[in-house]
Amino acid sequence: MRKNVLITGGTGFVGRHLTALLIAKGYSVSILTRNKKENTENVFYYIWDIEKQFIEDEAIQKADYIIHLAGENIAAKPWTKKRKEAILSSRALSAHLLYTSLQKSNSKIEAFVSASAVGIYGAINGRAICTEEMQPANDFLGLTCQKWEAAAQPFENLGIRTVKIRTGLVMGKGDGFLKKLLPVFKLRLGAALGSGTQYMPWVHIEDLCRIYLEAIKNPEMHGAYNAAITDNTTNQLFSVKLAKVCGYKIWLPNVPSFLIQFALGEMSKLLLKGRRVSNAKLQALGFQFDHKYLEATLKDCLSQ
Template structure:
């Protein structure tokens, strides 16, 4: 029988791509969704409601592996006090619901793989290269990721191999942050944001999904792994390369930091800050990134 992978957040950007890759590699996939959906030959849908702590337990009982992607988007709305609380609780409570159901069902999955983010190293600028051993920061992004990973760590207590994928900016064809950015650059209106010196650790969606597949298949993977290209891309570099792909050079003046802060509030930190990220740990496993070059990755993402 095919091994079954249960994905939370499986209908989202990463989840959809990951589902296709898992099926192509001989797995069946179960997806936890807030809305009932029609099953297909290789994908089974189950309902859950994190706020009400409800879950269809069959999804847990049949899972050989669990990939936890669910959590409120950090870029969808301004970071009000209420929104921050929702971002935090959506990650903690969803993991807790899975954990409690595993205990109740006396089920032991082979691995629990949780999404995390390079935001654990903080919304700050600097030239220090962040490795997985680096201490997290205690700003909002850092604390969110810490609690996200703490919720994942409890699965180790059940004897379940646990992996945390600290993801950079994900580049993809039809979604992710390029969905909003590319149309502006296509109209030749692209520009540098803020100083332009902030680093933008990125990863192609295909490589990210391959890392999740590696986390399932490679029994030596445990703990945290950075999932980003180590190439010191800055916002200025990113803007220039994207403009080049559309056939022009950036000509507009940069968008001032104060203006970004005015419109986005505290969330502007996502745009105006960025860290250098090391991917040495994942590469030492023998993992090879298919997209190491920013221009090649962007061209793949925006091709018609």
């Protein structure tokens, strides 16, 4: 009998790819959604309502694992006070709903895997390589990720193996981080942002989904893991490589920081700040990245 993985955020970019991989590896998948959809042979849809703290009971009862991807997109809208509150509450309230539903049903799951982000180390520029043991930053990104990960702690307190995947910039075909950049670069109008020295820890969608698969399969995985390539990719280098893959050399000067700050306000830190991260903890488990080289990854993402 197929083991069942319950996914929140299952209809998003990562969720769709992860669902396909899990089914290919012999799992069935349950997806929590606000609107009922038609079930397929191996994918089951269940209603949940975070504000009303409601989940269909069967979704929890049949789950062997839970992968929690849901949360407001941190880069979708400017960081107004109301938007910040929504970003924070969406992660905490959704995890709380899963936890209380699990307690109420007396169901047992083998692992709880939560998305997080390398933003936990802060919107800061610097050459230090961040490991999972480093203290989180106290800026908005750092605090958001801290609360995200803290929402997973109650599952660990129940004795459930708990894993937190600190994700870098996700790249894939037709979606992810590249989706907004490609139209500009394909018009040969690409340029580095600000100083261009900010680091950009990235990961291919296929590797990220394999990390989530490893997190449910491998009983040795627990705690936080950086899910990003450990290299020296700066925004300048990334822009040069992307332009090259698009068939030209960058000819425009860097976009001034003040213009980006004017357009995006505090959210500009997502583009103008960045840190290197280490994936040594993940590799120590024997995990190997299939997509390790930036230019080859960009070519893969742009291929049909």
